[in-house]
Amino acid sequence: MGNIVIDTWLYGELAKYAGDPQQTVFANPTIELSEGSTIADLLDVLRLPTEQRGITFINGNLSAMPGLQPDLTHRLNDGDRVAFFHLKSMWPFQYRHGVAMIPEMSDAMVEGRDQGLHHSYSAKE
């Protein structure tokens, strides 16, 4: 099996997971993974606990929101751009209504009680 390369973007306080504590605005490491790896595998390599990330994109497609992470088993491809946002980030529904999403996220939103309108999701809901 070959390897794949992921163009990874870590914003705000997540930038530290790229390994340089001086990077506090953003970091853009290139991460090499084995073929067939998933978002969960990428998080493992970064040592980024999944609960510390919020809004997430894969190639510009929304893949996760705070507390709603249907992308953990999403298989990544060589050259994918993956962006992880910190939990102080926000994206009001009116500014994301109708954006591109990975299929797992679309399904999760349709199945959800609120159809994806809220800002964050947690176990207490």
Next chain:
Amino acid sequence: MWFLRVNMTDRSAKLEGVPAQYKNLGGRGLTSSLVAEEVPPLCHPLGPNNKLVFASGIITGTPANTAARVSVGGKSPLTGGIKEANAGSSWAQDLPSLGIKALVVEGQPKEKDKFWGIHITWDAAAGKPKIEFFDAAEYTGANLYAVFPKVYERFGEKISIAGCGVAGEFKYGNSGIVFNDMSKRPSRYAGRGGLGAVMGSKGLKWIVLNEKGSPGVPIVDKALFEQGRKKMNDALRTHDITKPKGGLNTYGTAVLINIMNEAGGLPTRNFSSGRFEQAAQIAGEAIFEGNKKRLGQELYNHACSPGCIIQCSNTWHDEQGKEISSCVEYESDWALGANCGIGDLDAIAEMVDLCNAYGLDTIEAGATLGVAMEAGVVPFGDAPGAINLIHEMGKGTPMGRILGAGTGAAGLVLGVTRIPAVKGQGMPAYEPRAVKGIGITYATSTMGADHTAGYTIAPEILGVSGKQDPLSPEGKAALSRAFQATTAFIDTSGHCLFIAFAILDIASGFEGMVEECNGVLGTNWTNDSIVKLGGEILKKERAFNEAAGLTKAHDRLPEFMQTQPLPPHNQVFDISDTALDSVYGEL
């Protein structure tokens, strides 16, 4: 309370009782109702028959928090339709404290290029506001940062100021109405739609308020009001976006830059791409960390007006720790940054400051600069060139006047086909080809392209939950309609729209807003009745626009968005005309 009518033809003022049909309105509901009732829809926006109406929200001036909003209304010289623009400022609280429910500026002086100010104080002996006119010639043709201190010096430190800059004096389609912030800066704007030009056309430079000794805003049911205020405050203090040191207080609205960029929806280089390669350098995270580095300590954001819990207004500092500008909002950051291909925060902050100094709307200015760059006036990414063009607007040179006319007009003059505007108003910072829902609101709003026209309210409150697939074109249109109606109500209440973030997730916050209004007015409004009231406001605005000649054909996005795919998703705006027409067809 009174309506204060100021006639600029003969510089007279009169106080009138508030007619019964307006007693329970405030903010946008009141300005739009008065404009719809009193302004001839076919009048020239800069002529004597237009009116400029100021009204604070229902709860503004009470102890309610995050509620110091004033709406300004009139016929827009930019869109040719009805306009409401609002701002947060102590001015918003002082107007109703003086007993003035609406201030209506009418008429037009016969003298050309002469300007006056109005000074309003409380006359305790007479038990009513006292209105005095003064010659404002000494304040004209000047940078607002230079003349604001002179107004404070003349009338005292405790005043609040509304006014127009040189953009309004030149009667630009891109001219806002300026209000003071809490540090006496001329930085809070009812920015959109060219209302500064309407003020300028009436020879009115300042409206100076001093509420000392005034009676304040009456509250019919104080217990209910306090109950509502507590619910709202609890929601604002606990929600992750609105709480102290939360998302907005830390990073400001510019926290959206990186998000929109990753989503492929950050309009870049005059809406030719949805990604800007330097986005991370100008985003909210870069502002927070950049200030920390330059100041040697963390700097959280401040309130634009007294009593705000959210406190989202930032300040950007130079290498020496000296303030360059306050504040670099998401929209301003995008308009003068990504949309112009400029990735230098210092340059962007300088441009924001210049817009504040000249009285320009930053969104319209950036959208217009993008069009000018497309035409080759200066290249994309040329920060000194862009700064120079803003100076030209401030000086009123021929090129400055063309750009000051706004995105649509400048695009026509410069022969540009990619003009990102609806009803003549420049588009804000969300690309409709990537975010289809906002495209529907841009197309159909009574205000022209406006990102604040449709804030999200929980669908269970709106009564649209589960009725339609929110991702279908029809579902998106239904949600846009419902969001536009409730937004019209929030703009009427006097609350800042950003309370919507908290009350969407915390239902008791929404109850609190309704109870605050019922407490002040003595009404028995329910969720249903406020959605209905919001819809009625939209209908009045829509009727005015139709009578002014704005038809369904104007409820469309520019053609290029339907034909030119936007990178990186390479999508076009594909919502059908039928779906767009259903937004108001089914109101």
